[in-house]
Amino acid sequence: MSLSIAGPVFGDALFDREEEVEDICKCVETVKTPQKRCFYTLQGVRKIGKTSIIHEVKRRYAAHPDICVVIIDCYDRCDDADLFHIYWATSVMNEFLTKKGYAKQTGTFSDPKKEPKFSETFPEIAGKIRSLGIEALESGLLAVEWLLQLPEGKRRPYGGVTGLAEDLADEGDVYFQMIFDEFQETALLREQEKVRNAIGDIFRFWRSQWVNIHRRVNYIVTGSRLAQLRYILENPRQAFFGHFSLIGIVGLVRPEAKRMIETLLSEEGYILQSKELLDQLLDLTDGQPYCIREVLDAACRRAGRRRVVKPEDIKWGIQDSFFGEHGRLRIHFEEYFQDCVETYPPGREVLISISQKNRTAEEIAEDLRIPISGINHHLERLERFYIIRNVNINRYIYADKVLEFWVCGAKSPCKRVAGPYLVGTEVERQLASFLLEHGIDLVYQSFQSRGAFDLLMEFDHTSIAIQVKKVKRFYYHFKRASYNRMVDYVEKFGRRWGVVCLYNDEEFRFYKLQNLNQTKHGYSITKKTPYTKNPLALL
Ligand SMILES: Nc1ncnc2c1ncn2[C@@H]1O[C@H](COP(=O)(O)OP(=O)(O)OP(=O)(O)O)[C@@H](O)[C@H]1O
Numbered sequence: 001m002s003l004s005i006a007g008p009v010f011g012d013a014l015f016d017r018e019e020e021v022e023d024i025c026k027c028v029e030t031v032k033t034p035q036k037r038c039f040y041t042l043q044g045v046r047k048i049g050k051t052s053i054i055h056e057v058k059r060r061y062a063a064h065p066d067i068c069v070v071i072i073d074c075y076d077r078c079d080d081a082d083l084f085h086i087y088w089a090t091s092v093m094n095e096f097l098t099k100k101g102y103a104k105q106t107g108t109f110s111d112p113k114k115e116p117k118f119s120e121t122f123p124e125i126a127g128k129i130r131s132l133g134i135e136a137l138e139s140g141l142l143a144v145e146w147l148l149q150l151p152e153g154k155r156r157p158y159g160g161v162t163g164l165a166e167d168l169a170d171e172g173d174v175y176f177q178m179i180f181d182e183f184q185e186t187a188l189l190r191e192q193e194k195v196r197n198a199i200g201d202i203f204r205f206w207r208s209q210w211v212n213i214h215r216r217v218n219y220i221v222t223g224s225r226l227a228q229l230r231y232i233l234e235n236p237r238q239a240f241f242g243h244f245s246l247i248g249i250v251g252l253v254r255p256e257a258k259r260m261i262e263t264l265l266s267e268e269g270y271i272l273q274s275k276e277l278l279d280q281l282l283d284l285t286d287g288q289p290y291c292i293r294e295v296l297d298a299a300c301r302r303a304g305r306r307r308v309v310k311p312e313d314i315k316w317g318i319q320d321s322f323f324g325e326h327g328r329l330r331i332h333f334e335e336y337f338q339d340c341v342e343t344y345p346p347g348r349e350v351l352i353s354i355s356q357k358n359r360t361a362e363e364i365a366e367d368l369r370i371p372i373s374g375i376n377h378h379l380e381r382l383e384r385f386y387i388i389r390n391v392n393i394n395r396y397i398y399a400d401k402v403l404e405f406w407v408c409g410a411k412s413p414c415k416r417v418a419g420p421y422l423v424g425t426e427v428e429r430q431l432a433s434f435l436l437e438h439g440i441d442l443v444y445q446s447f448q449s450r451g452a453f454d455l456l457m458e459f460d461h462t463s464i465a466i467q468v469k470k471v472k473r474f475y476y477h478f479k480r481a482s483y484n485r486m487v488d489y490v491e492k493f494g495r496r497w498g499v500v501c502l503y504n505d506e507e508f509r510f511y512k513l514q515n516l517n518q519t520k521h522g523y524s525i526t527k528k529t530p531y532t533k534n535p536l537a538l539l
C-alpha cells in the first residue's frame, strides 16, 4: 500500500466505510423485489471517498451471479451527449457480458472517451456480440452505431440507451444497479439541443423511465457539488424531487482515522515520535482520508530514512502538501475553492474573510468595507449553497473545516493563519499563543513564512520573521551559513526584521539579527546581546 493514492481505493485500503457500503448493498438487494424502489444519493465534499465507496460495492458484487453493478462516471463527459450515451450503453453491455461470462468470447468495449480508435474497434466486438443472438444487446449495438454515424441535426436514439439496462435485465434474467457518479454534471446535457429534440427535458424523461418503468433496475447518484446536486434532487419544481434518499458522506470517525494513520505508517515502516502528533493530524484533517494520506506522505518524505516522524516533519508535511508549489493538497483545494466560487462568484471575498476566524456579519462588513445588508445577502447565498454554516447566532464557519484552513493559509492577506494550537513544534505553538495574547496578527506556517524562519509576526502591515529556540540558558550560536540564510531571507521577502527568540520555559527574549555578536565561526547570542521581552517593541 502506498500513502498517496489519487484514484478510488477499496478492499483493505478503504477505512471506516463499512456502514455506508452495507447500506448501499441493502439498497442493491431490493432490486430483486419488484415494486420496491430504493434510490439513493450519496453526497459529500470533494475527495471524501464517494467513488471509493461505490467501487467497493461493485467489487462485492463482482462474483454475484445475477446482479450487475454499472458505474457511470459523469465527470467531464457531459459536454457531448452522443459520447455520453455511447459510454452509457457500452458500460451496460460490458457489465452484462462480463457477468454472463460472454466477455471471454466477445471481449468488451474500451472507454469511448479515452480510446481514440473506439469507432474502429467497435465493429469487430459488435460482430461477436451479435452472434450471441440476444435481442436487447442488438438494440444497444444499433443505438451506438447510430450515435457514431448520425449527422448533426438528425434525431438521436437516446431513449434506446436509457432503457437498455431494463431490457437486458428482462431478457437475460439479471438485475442492474446503475450508479451515476458526479451526477450533477448531467445538467449540462439538459441544455444541448440534440438532447431536447430527442427526448425533451432529460430529467423528466429519465424520471419517467427510472420510476415508472422500473422492474429490474435500481439507481444511485453521487456528487460533490452539493448545491447543484441538491438543486436537481431536492427542488420541488425539479423532476427528481422526493425520489432519492440521502446518504451523507463525511470524514472518518476519529478512532478509525487514527487506525488508518497507524496502519498506513506501519505498512510504510514509519512511526510517529509522539501521540500528540497523531491528535494534531486528526484535528487538522477532520477525518478526511485524502488529506490524511497526503500530509502523511509529505511528512514521511521529510522524515526519510530516519523513519521516526518528528514534529517538524509534520509541520513541513503540512506546509509542503497544503501550501507548497507542487503540493497535491494545494492543487486539490485550489480547484475546490474555485468550485465554491463558481457556485456563487460574488462570495469570494466574503469566503476569504470568513476563513480568518469564525466571524460575525458585522466583522466581515467592516473588513470588506461593504454595507451590512450586502454582506447578509452574500452570507445567505453561501449558506444556501452549503459552503458555510451559521453557528452560534450570526457567526459563520465553513461547512468544510479543512477547506477553511487552506483558504486562510493560501488566500487571506497577512492575518493569523493556522491556529497556533494546531500545528508546529511545541515551542512554536507556545510562542504563537504568547504573541496572540499581545494582540499581534500572526501569520503562522502559511506560505508567507516558508524559509529560514519558523513564524511570521504581522502587525499593521509590518512583518517580522522569527526563528524560535528552546534553551536552558540564554545562549545560542548560529553557524555563519545559517545566519546568512536568515539575513538573505529577510531582504528577499522585505521583512522589517529578522528576529531570534529564545525561550527557557519561563520567558521569551527577542534578539534582532543585527545585534548578534560575530564570532570566529558564526554569530552568537550571549548574556551581553541586547534583547527585548516585549514583542510590540520590535515593531
Ligand atoms: N475510506 C478511505 N480510506 C482510505 N483512503 C481513502 C478513503 N476514502 C478516500 N480515500 C482517499 O481519498 C482519495 C479520494 O477518494 P475518492 O476518489 O473515493 O473520493 P471522491 O469523494 O470520489 O473524490 P472526488 O470528489 O474527487 O470525486 C482516494 O484516492 C484515497 O487516497
Ligand SMILES: [Mg+2]
Pocket: 050, 051, 052, 181
Ligand atoms: Mg469521485
